Amino acid sequence: MHLSFQKPIPRCRVEGEPSISVEDLHQLHETEALFHSNWIRLQIEELLKEVKVNGKKELELAEEVIACIKAPASIKEVTRRRLKKAGIQIPLPILMTTEDEDMGIPASSPIDHLITGSAILQTAIKQHRNVDVAFFVPPECLHHRDFLNHEYLQKRALYLGFLAYKLKKAALPFALKFAFCDDISYPFLLVAREGNDSALEKHHRCVVIDVLPPPEYFKDSRFIPSRNNVRPSWYSTGFDVDLDEAEEIGTPHYNALISRDLTMRHCRELLVDRFSNNSALQDALILFKVWLLQRDLLHGSYGMSGFQASLLFAYLDVKRMVNPQMSSYQILRNAWNFLWETDWSKTGISLFPETQAHEMQPTIDDFHKHFDVVFIDPSGFHNVCAFLDRCSYHELRFEAHQALLCLDNHHSEAIEVLFTSQSPFLLRHDTYFKVNIEEPLQLLLQLGGAEKALDQGPRNLHHATCQMVTQLLTKALGNRIRGMGVLRGMNSLTWSVDEKAPEFSCTFIVGLRLDPTEQLRIIDKGPAADSHQALEFREFWGERSEWRRFPDGSTCEAVVWVEERDAVLCQRRVILPNIVTYILEKKAGLQPCFFLLPLQDILKNPPYRGTGEEESLAAIQGLGELRKKLLELSDLPLKISSLQGVSPVFAYSEVFPPLPGLAEPSIPVSMKSSSCATLTGNLLQAPDWLPPLKALIRLETSGKWPDDVEAIRRLKAAFYVELSKRLRKSRCLCHALPDRLWIVLARFVFELRVTFAGEATVHQKERDSTGFLRLRETPESRAVTKDTVAKPYLSSALHSSRTRSRFFFLSLQVEHLCWSTGVRLCKRWVASHMLGPPHVPWEVVELLSAHCLISSHQFPTPASPEAIFLRFLQLLSYHDWETSPILVNFNSTLSKEDVREIRNHFDKQRATLPPVFIATPLDRYASEWSREVPTPMILRRLASLAQSALALLTSSSVPSDFKVLFYPILDAFDVLIWLRHSQLPRRREALLDEGTSICTPQPLQSSQDSYCIPIVEFDPVQCYLEELRGLYGELALFFHDEHGGDVIGVLWKPDAWKPTEFKVLCPLLRSVKSMEPMQ
């Protein structure tokens, strides 16, 4: 029946039809199975191309070095003195003063060598393309009892010095340096071609020479963690330390140093076996190392070294958690997953096959007793993670978890976030402080770590002290923190061979990830007063501990950090720093230095109780009161359906929220019609700035609104008059104006406007000549939409991120208590550099800060205002606006599909979209708030300012006074207009230098009776700027800091001074040069 209508089937394929080759199809199908998506596959391939190296040059260099070292030496015996004469200092100072400087070893060549590390596994990355060569010390240099009392380490250093001597004397000149990682008593020798010193400095593109004891020379079982290899008697006599003479003190750290050397060959065998011919495994390891490096974690003592990482991947392979069919992406995912799901600090993992265990073999539990983290190597005698402390290990796990989340949720940016953008330590944490330990040995003894001192040697106490301090802090802070990381200042230091090994100051930076609510807890409740734990608690907290009766009737030991019940937020934010300072001071005599804490002082304005959150809250409560009052009014012409706050103060984001009380009427309201204060003609001093709290009244839907814009204006005015009459009856001070209504309530001045559904469409309607109706967006309609839909939505979205319900606000501020201060810091910073509106709209700053808070996947969610500010600066400094959009996913409204669609739209339409593209759930494709501004020029300026601010904040010498960050740089402007201070209504908000007196806030001066509405929103500076921009906007840009800035910066536009043709339509402002028409 249908057949008769069927089109003839084309026999041959039509030209131009999309065709796909079998190969491509195959690849696409494979991709679906092995990678998350084709997009990720392509990116990974590109990335690998960029970071992989073949390392041929380095291997050649290594061959040369080996040849030189194997050549016979000209000297017979190696002693410190002789090497010193030849210009080589042994990289390890003599431990005992009693020992002879002339202790020597025979100068015989190494018996064998071994190339280890990433070069042999083909997993080197560009940044770390070193070749590790290990030489075996000939047995005649050692003694069988050398494992005792650092003897072996001394001889090892001496032999390393001898190798350096050989290379120095070699025909081919080399650049030489000593270095260490993990442990100071365990130096390496770095060799590069002559003149390539920078390579040595960066520990990159060089040959790393290690020295190993001859195979089977020492027994493995000598170095199990519980054995003692440094005798307390030897240690006590040398260093004046009181130690028990018991033999039982284990020296796990010392043992691990030597057992690493012993088991190196086993590990190498295993690794070579697993990695050769398994390119997916190699690629995965390379990616993993890049990921670590971007996070500053590619280091054995506070992250994972390349060696440890390769053993981890070998472990996954051995245990069949990955298989040869897997792609590098899948292996990497499994590795992260494995890191996150297992906890090696509780149940360690082991590469040692248990079937081969013999009686001397230590068990995993033995290792757990002595080490924080346990990962046993193939020989079963060495803990690969011996030098990793618990905190750092958990930070590493947390990062792995973050990486997994990032892959799952944001796959389009995942590769960029994980591998190609840096994530520095200081930005990953909410707050951080520096600790400087002058007497590490004394401190260690004070904290009861004498055994550790013995274990780690007298000069290498960083590790132990750091561990003790973090343990102390973990105990003191409890659940106030979610994680703690330590950044040590001595990661991998290098020094030249003719210098003495440097003494390291024991300094480290502790970064804390805070719990958003627990960090603000006022009281630390301890055990019941009569329990036996109470004594311990009291001992720990000292005089701060006291008895407290709690509401549930119990009497407990407790520490109270702030006495007042209604402590303001900024007081509560300093509780945690106070605890840290108190505990470190009391227990260890240390003074931690919190860098960024003084930052919030910028927002402390004298009349505020804290940093202004409480004042914002007061305004919001005022709005609630007003809402109640308005909804009480009956039989209005149209019902009020809701009242929405529009001012930023309702989103907690007004930099200086208005103070209540300045506008309180002292005498009952009269029924006078003119109830507003007016200004006198000769204004000697501008009245104090009083912004009204803006709110929007939504009326119920009605079809009776006219289609005429002017008529709507009149009707609205009539509504204001009507409302004003009603409100005055209930003794409210108010005044109706043609386009707004002022009300004084709850000691605030409110400014109300009215809107109704579909107001914007009235402006959009347009009829053509035949009367056909079209809707076209016009500038007016856009403005109305912005004011009546977008703005209230934004302030309620910034306000309530979980629910869009209008009456149940669960604000960003409630969820993230740091939001308010954070966003206000950002706004204050932008304003102080005179880049506020119209150059950068406040909404854009707010959205960018909200992005840093809730939608950034590069860093974990910040929990302190400083962290928001730092990440905002980071975003401004390094974000690539051209290729990636900013998504602010309020309430997680945007699904993955939505996000993908927005990205596609962005990629396709990039050329037509504004420089800064911000997508929110309500405004997905247009980026309404950044449509015209900021311009690329302003963006560049912001970026360079942010970069220098960030550099200042994250440098090691942080300035004591943060105000320098907020001083505008005036050199950039062509003309400066200085303003009279008396005419600045917002002078109180200005940053003052130390010593300048702050003018106290005065009750408002009104020229007439005091019971009228005060002068509202009158700023002569803004009037002046508006006029300047209106008149000369074509020629110049005007910059001003609205928070009491006393200068206007003027910047000429590039073609302001070029002659142009006379045109009627262009503003003239110029003088006529000649009357001849220009050619």
Added chain:
Amino acid sequence: MLHAVIPVKFDPSSEHHHIFYVKEHRVRDSNEEKPVGRTLFLLNVPMFCQEVSHKYLRALFEDSGEISNVYLQEKPSSGPAPNQESGCFQQPPLPGFKVAYVVFKVRKGLLKALNKKYKKPKCIAPKNDIIPLGVQKWCKQYNERLCGEEELEKEVNTFMEAFEKREAERIKQEREAASKPDEEGWITVSHRGRKPGAVRSEAFVKKIHEKEKVKRTRKELLNFYTFQIRESKMNEVARLKEKFEEDKKRIETMRKARKFKPF
């Protein structure tokens, strides 16, 4: 057509002068308000001359001849000047230089004004009057904005009365047009009356088109014939391919932006 130049000064103490460019107002479609031949076109009017009563502009040209009207505009136009709101609903003037049309009573006045030689800059501010500037002006603007409520109410009422009258008139006309055929016998259909016509708007047309589309798809058979199945498979492959190419392109741009250089 050249412009004549008139230098002016704010007051005698000013060191610099401002320049007006003037010429005769000459356009094809003339307007009653700005009659051709009697109107002077003035460019570059500064802020301090933009007063509602135009008294400073009048004072400047009064000695050339009697002036009937002055219009201030944002931009030059040939049509009537946009009428200014009065009373409470008056919008504050936008800052910027404006254009003005000065209409003389007779053409002689215009010619005189154009041919006059201005040797010395003329002062705008009269001796016995103060033009409010700067803070004073802004104070004045602030005070003016605060009009009384009663005044406001009165103004709204008069406007709305006039508006409602206009609307009623319009509706009446539409009704009448709907019931009466014009000379050729056509009846204008409006959306009023007993038998209203369809709304003539874009949204309505779109709705109809969409309905049609739904109807059509309901009738069609998809994936029924072999060729359809084959085609849909082909399309799927093409889509895959297209996405692949897109990704490749994106990678290329990212490579150019050195996105893959991690260090």
